[in-house]
Amino acid sequence: MDTTGGGTPVSEGALPSPRFPIEDALRSAGLWALVTLGLCFPIVAFETLQDFSNRLTIQARPLLVLFAVAAVFAGRFGWLALRHHGLPQLLPSTRFELTPERKKQLPRIGLAALLIFPFFALLLTGQGGAVKWIDNFGVQILIYVMLAWGLNIVVGLAGLLDLGYVAFYAVGAYAYALIATYVIPATVPGLGPWAFWICLPIAGILAAFWGILLGFPVLRLRGDYLAIVTLAFGEIIRLVLINWVEVTNGNAGIRTPYITFFGLPFSSRTGETTFGDVFSLPGSPAVHRSMFLYYTILALALLVAVATQRLRRLPIGRAWEAMREDEIACRSLGINTVNTKLTAFAIGAMFGGLAGAFFGARQGFVNPRSFEFMESATILAIVVLGGMGSLVGVAIAAIAVIGGIELLRELSFLKQIFGPEFDPGQYRMLIFGLAMVLMMIWRPRGLVGARQPTMPLDGNAKAISSSHVKEGHG
Amino acid sequence: MRWVRDPLLVVEGLTMRFGGLTAVRDLSFSVGRGDITALIGPNGAGKTTVFNCITGFYKPTSGLMALSTGGPVRLDEVAALASTGHRYKCVDDQIGADGVFLLERMPDFEIARRARVARTFQNIRLFSGMTVLENLIVAQHTPLMRASGWTIKGLFGAPQYREAEAAAMKRARYWLEHIELTHRADDAAGSLPYGDQRRLEIARAMCTDPVLLCLDEPAAGLNPRESLELNTLLRTIRDHHATSILLIEHDMSVVMEISDHVVVLEYGLRISDGTPESVRNDPKVIAAYLGVDDDEVAQVEAEVGL
Incomplete structure (x- = not known):
């Protein structure tokens, strides 16, 4: 569309034309308006309503269409005019330069910010609001950071497109749920308070085992075929969780014991000594609990980051990256690509399993609804948006995507504008998709592509x- | 005549069929230890197929390929090994130990690390997003992997692994100097000019410490000066390393200049085998490359066996 008459034939480096070509701009804006009209015609122009006798009636909304078309026309014309008269001067020129020194400090600054975040939230929002910020934002984002860093090993380093990563998350969560809820009380009830710490390594090992199990059949598959099979694997795990009712309790899910502070509960109805009592801390148990969850997931996520950084500098990590670059060349150098792929699957899956166990302990409840394909897609989108292979980029993308989704829930003031039925959360997929499209145009290799x-x-x-x-x- | 006296690799009756097409038919030749052996022939003669069979990327339809490190290939020894069903017989179980290897039974990566046959590719296959140095380090995966205790020791920074890494670095530096790319060591391999990429691929293969280096058209796309440098590099490898070279090449200036032994293929058949001089004067080779007069076609075809 742009080529039909962008109005300003000014390419970078050429001299700007002295006169703003109004006719061209009008023609271009008119074309955009026409396309908008075409797009609006069936969807926006008509509304189906139920009348009093429950029959569907169609109502035309010409004003709305007119408004949309006019907005696009004005927007396009305005944009062309702005561009002609020099956009950079109109926008504030606060270009932040990332020098190598600043870049090196970035992870450190980020880490410091993460460490003080809960106290900062507590200071700003008080006891009442802090739980929301620490748990809904902090913990939720960090879970996805950890998952995305785990998937980054498989997709970003080894170059194996895995669309079923959520399966390992589910394996971890159910490993925790089943062992902590049924196995430990039935065998060694004394270990009950330690359930999370016992289940964490077990969940990791089980998930790694499932990672290898998935790895074997897909060894020969590449690209699209690999993606489809891993997607199917994710769905199979979910369907088994739904249908194996005797073990998993199906859709009803399993209520799991809450996380404790190394055996000390955070709140107690039966009058046990709680974490707050022992350390005589002020504030509500909910804040203590969410803070503990926050630092636990932060530690787990950092474990993934440190492991990834170390593995990249070891032969196995270099072999993963070499395999992503050229698998045949790898084999010609004596690298066993079968083992290399399986380790990538296993280690990626293990971190997914650890995150899953944490998720189970945090929610106090697991059911298959938490492990739908959408989760896999979100995690993959974070890895792709962040820049495959880059830890910092992936972390920033996780904050943007998950934080953005959570922020949408906060925009309740919009209800006053658009009416009480307006739920900004419903638009998250639309915004998400738009953001993906824009990223693909401006930064096709993700935030940090280098x-x-x-x-x-x-x-x-x-x-x-x-x-x-x-x-x-693949 | 080292390929008769002290053969490193013996290929016997190698046949490779792709469906109805026989790319290589009953091919036999040997590669002498310490020689530069050239495999030449017109396009489509089956040279790359032979390479892919030797390096395990294709499983030959039939035939025997025996490689012996540490001493000449002895046919009685090979026959004894072939009857056992084993893939190889080494002096000890260490990877890289001397022994006899039946290449047709081994998967590609085992050929590279156990039988120590390295190769390059006709269309360069570097790890283009990794640095020049990283390319050379990845090639030393096998010893580094062992030193890192299959990652576990390496994860905790064991001194044994650090030493191995320093040794790998030293070897990489050595080859960087040899291919004159030290100043570009930290650049992406994909950003190098074509000729440098060719040399880097050879250096990368050499970093695996091979006994046999298979080069698939190393001079393709090089200018005359780069071609000359390549000749020097290949001679250095032959003279100063315990590595024999098997190469496919169209550039006759390279072939005749540096090879000790030339094997000529046409339509999957061996039509000539010998020193560069004898091959150069072989009428079958001349016919294959230049063609013959119309009235001689029948006679030459009978000679070639078509």
Whole structure:
């Protein structure tokens, strides 16, 4: 559409034309308006309503269409005019330069911010509001950061497109739920308060085992075929969880014991000594609990980050990246690509399982609804948006995506404008999709597309431009 | 005539069929230890297929490919091994130990790390998003993996792994100097010019410490100066490393200049085998490359066996 008469034939570097070509701009804006009209015609222009006898009636909404068309026309014309008269001067020129020194400090600053975040939230919002900020935002985002970092090993480093990552999350959550709720009380009830810490490694091992189990059949598959099979694997796990009612209690789910502070409960109805009593802390148990959850998931997520950084500098990590770059060349150098793929699946799955166990302990309840395909898609989207392979980029993307979704719930003031039935949360997929489209235009390789070399010859190696880095073929 | 006296690799009756097409038919030749052996022939003669069979990327339809490190291939030893069903027989169980290997039975990565056959590709296959140095380090995966205790020891920074990494780094530096790419060590391999990429791929293969280096058209796309540099590099490898070279090449200036032994293929058949001089003067080879007069076609075809 842009090419039909962008109005300003000004490419970068050329001299700007002296006169604003109004006719061209009008023509372009008219074309955009026409397309808008076409798009509006069936969907926006008509509304189906039920009348008093429950019959569907169609009502035309010409004003709304007119408004949309006029808005697009004005917007396009305004944009062209703005661009002609020099957009940069009109926008505030606060371009933040990321020098190498600043870049190096970025993770440290981020870590410090993460460490003080709960206290900051407590300070700003008080006892009442802090739980929402720490739990709904902090913990929720960190779970996805951890999941995305785990998936990053499989997709970003090894280049294996996995659409069923949520399966391992589910394995971890159900491992915790089943062991903590049934196995431990039935065998060694004394260990009950320690359930989470016992289940955490078990969940990791089980998930890794399932990762290998998934890895075997898909070893020969690449690209789209791999994606479809992993997607099916995710669905199979979910369907088994729904239908194996004797073990999983189906859709009704399992109520799990809440997380404790190494055996000390955070709140107690039966009058046990609680965490707050022992350390004589002020504030409500809910805040204590959410803070503990926050630091636990932060520690788990950092474990993934440290492990990823270390693994990248070990032969196995380099083999993953080499496999993403060229699998045949790997085999010609004596790298067993079967084992390499299986380790990537297993380690990625293990971190998913750890996150799952944490999720089970945090929710106090697991059911299959939490492990739908949408979760896999969200995690994958975070990895892709962040820039495959980059820990910082993925973390920022997780904050943007999950924080953004949570923020939408907060926009209740919009109800006053659009009426009480307006739920901004309903628009999250629309906004999400739009953000993806914009990202693909401006930063097709994600926020941080450049790859950091694992081993410099002398001193510091500079990042490798994303144009050389391959995405892998699955 | 080292390929008769001290063969490193013996190929016997190698046949490769793709459906109805026989790409290589009953091919036999040997590669001498310490030689540069050239495999030449017109396009479509089956040279790359032979390479892919030797390096395990194809499983041959039939035939035997025996490689012996540590001493010449002895046919009685090979026959004894072939009857056992084992893939190889080594002096000890260490990866990289000397022994006899039946390449047709081994998967590609085992050929690379146990039989120590390295290769390059006709269309360069570097890890383009990794640095030049990383390419050379990935090639040393097998010893590094062992030193890192299959990742576990390495994860905790064991000194044994650090030493192995330093050794790997030293070897990488050595090859960087040899291919004159030290100044670009931290650049993406994909950003190098074509000729440098060719040399890097050879250096990467050499980092696996091979006994046999298979080069698939190493001079393709190089200018005359780069071609000359390549000759020097290949001679250095032959003279200063315990690595024999098997190469496919169309550039006759390279072939005749550096090879000790030339094997000529046409339509999957061996039509000539010998020193560069004898091959150059072989009428079958001349016919295959230049064609013959119309009245001689029948006679030459009879000679070639078509």
